[in-house]
Amino acid sequence: MAYTFSRSAELFQRAQKSIAAGVNSGIRKMEAPVPLYFSHGSGPNLWDVDGNHYLDFQLGQGALLYGHAPxxxxxxxxxxxxxxxxxxxxxxxxxxxxxxxxxxxxxxxxxxxxxxxxxxxxxxxxxxxxxxxxxxxxxxxxxxxxxxxxxxxxxxxxxxxxxxxxxxxxxxxxxxxxxxxxxxxxxxxxxxxxxxxxxxxxxxxxxxxxxxxxxxxxxxxxxxxxxxxxxxxxxxxxxxxxxxxxxxxxxxxxxxxxxxxxxxxxxxxxxxxxxxxxxxxxxxxxxxxxxxxxxxxxxxxxxxxxxxxxxxxxxxxxxxxxxxxxGSKHPASIQKLGKQLMEGLVELANEHGIPLRPQGPGLVFHTVMLQPDATEGPISDYRDYVRRHDAPRWAHLRRCLLEEGVRAIERGLWSISLAHTKPDIDEALRRVAVGMRRHAKLWPAPMPVPV
Structure with a gap:
């Protein structure tokens, strides 16, 4: 069952009466279907005010290298x-x-x-x-x-x-x-x-x-x-x-x-x-x-x-x-987990015919979504990225993943924390499989309005 966000939606409506645009950093308004409100986190785990649980790869825009609330x-x-x-x-x-x-x-x-x-x-x-x-x-x-x-x-x-x-x-x-x-x-x-x-x-x-x-x-x-x-x-x-x-x-x-x-x-x-x-x-x-x-x-x-x-x-x-x-275990440990996650994402994307191409060194990476007829191969610079990345389709998939409890940064960046473990990656990929199946079924139709 995909997540719902009624309490976050209520709080966002309330916030707009006292906070300019309802958020305290403009990028936070990009969150779809609504800017989320969180209650607590622990290690790689995060919970919102609706009780939804996430395996978090956003990690406070990358600041939480050590996980939530050590x-x-x-x-x-x-x-x-x-x-x-x-x-x-x-x-x-x-x-x-x-x-x-x-x-x-x-x-x-x-x-x-x-x-x-x-x-x-x-x-x-x-x-x-x-x-x-x-x-x-x-x-x-x-x-x-x-x-x-x-x-x-x-x-x-x-x-x-x-x-x-x-x-x-x-x-x-x-x-x-x-x-x-x-x-x-x-x-x-x-x-x-x-x-x-x-x-x-x-x-x-x-x-x-x-x-x-x-x-x-x-x-x-x-x-x-x-x-x-x-x-x-x-x-x-x-x-x-x-x-x-x-x-x-x-x-x-x-x-x-x-x-x-x-x-x-x-x-x-x-x-x-x-x-x-x-x-x-x-x-x-x-x-x-x-x-x-x-x-x-x-x-x-x-x-x-x-x-x-x-x-x-x-x-x-x-x-x-x-x-x-x-010591010498860092960054090798998080890089290994990141590579595992990247490989799993590719395997699942291929299974569902989704042109997702994760790129990066593993400890941090980006999920490039190729536009129709875009050339294959690594993205080399900003202009190359704009020309080849399908931002609307990534946003659609990102929402499907969010509603299955996998959270990455809106623009497509994923970070691994020292608190993540192999079982966390395995569980994330299990959830990703459900989200990708839903995305493949719905795309390019708009996502439904959340309850």
Missing amino acids: AEMAAAIAAQAKLGTHWAAQSELEIEVSERVQAMMPAAELVRFNNSATEVVMSAFRVARAHTGRPLILRFEGHYHGWSDEGLPGFANAVNAWGDDEAPSNRHPSKGVIPEVPEKFVVARWNDVEHLRRRVDEFRGQIAAIVFEPVLCNTCCIEPVQHLMSTIRELCNRDGMLMISDETITGFRFGAGGAQGYYGFSPDLTILGKAIGGGTPFAALAGTRAAMRTILSGEVIHAGTLNANPLCLVASKWSLDQILDQ
């Missing part, structure tokens, strides 16, 4: 709350957490804390411009760097606003942005090394930094092609630009050293979010001592009343200790 983390936070939640001053905890990051990531010689990765991105861009005295940041189409004025120029433009292949548009998707901000960004296509070289050469001497998701997880799940990371490093060294790795999603998921350790590159600045706080609002800017010099000198202002608050620090300390305790 008892030891909850106890650590509770103990700290009794001692104090906020001092706007220092504590030994911040040294303990920064020392852990420093030990885990060789490029993290120094660390500064914030409350969200969006804040860290803005700090990183400020540092890069102060460090070089240059105005421009080079970024890639489809890469997400927070929701600020500086985070989204050229992120995921509509087809009619792409610009040409050689000069992708730096258009911002939101109104109300300071008009001059997008003009401070040069946009390149992901995974095209020669195109990147041409874009850098075109603006040589004006670019302060190159920023990127080392694995493009916000649009599909696209790993870097061979020599891309080394080319970025080479160009940054050649022209005195800073290399900024946005590891909001990949940090600690890809191992203690993040994606930079997994793929073997060394950035100047690293943006850390999500897993570093284990579900608390916590983020970090990590970098080499040379790249952080303008913060050291006080030339760059980096501030925040709630920076390094003890509640988030104690959660981060616990979270990082889980990675350290895993």
Whole structure:
């Protein structure tokens, strides 16, 4: 029996009377058939207010690498709350957490804390411009760097606003942005090394930094092609630009050293979010001592009343200790489970004639739904993804899976947590089989209105 969502629907109607648009982050309104309201979670399991149980692969947009509500983390936070939640001053905890990051990531010689990765991105861009005295940041189409004025120029433009292949548009998707901000960004296509070289050469001497998701997880799940990371490093060294790795999603998921350790590159600045706080609002800017010099000198202002608050620090300390305790088992253990899930999805999709093509390294992956007559093969960049991915059909299947208790991110990204086990994957695939059977029977008819 497919799930129903009457209580969530009631709460969403109520929320719209006091909360603008009924949600506190615009993307949450994408949930179909209604933005869901949850009551509790445990490990890989999640329950909504209608009593529906999910095997969760959304995991708080990837932040819950450790699963829902780890008892030891909850106890650590509770103990700290009794001692104090906020001092706007220092504590030994911040040294303990920064020392852990420093030990885990060789490029993290120094660390500064914030409350969200969006804040860290803005700090990183400020540092890069102060460090070089240059105005421009080079970024890639489809890469997400927070929701600020500086985070989204050229992120995921509509087809009619792409610009040409050689000069992708730096258009911002939101109104109300300071008009001059997008003009401070040069946009390149992901995974095209020669195109990147041409874009850098075109603006040589004006670019302060190159920023990127080392694995493009916000649009599909696209790993870097061979020599891309080394080319970025080479160009940054050649022209005195800073290399900024946005590891909001990949940090600690890809191992203690993040994606930079997994793929073997060394950035100047690293943006850390999500897993570093284990579900608390916590983020970090990590970098080499040379790249952080303008913060050291006080030339760059980096501030925040709630920076390094003890509640988030104690959660981060616990979270990082889980990675350290895993040792060489991480990320191999979650990668193995992810590969098993991907293979199972392919087998079931083929059985039902569904053109689903999971893509990614396993510990995180995206379920690409090929459009009719789309070519086979890995998705290589944002434009390739838009041209080949059948978003409406994926949304239909995603709803069928949700109503059988398997939850992935709306855009198609799946994450594996350290709390998932092989029996969880087996159970998820059993449920997926039911959801796919239903999708194959109903598609392309619209999903029924929920009760």
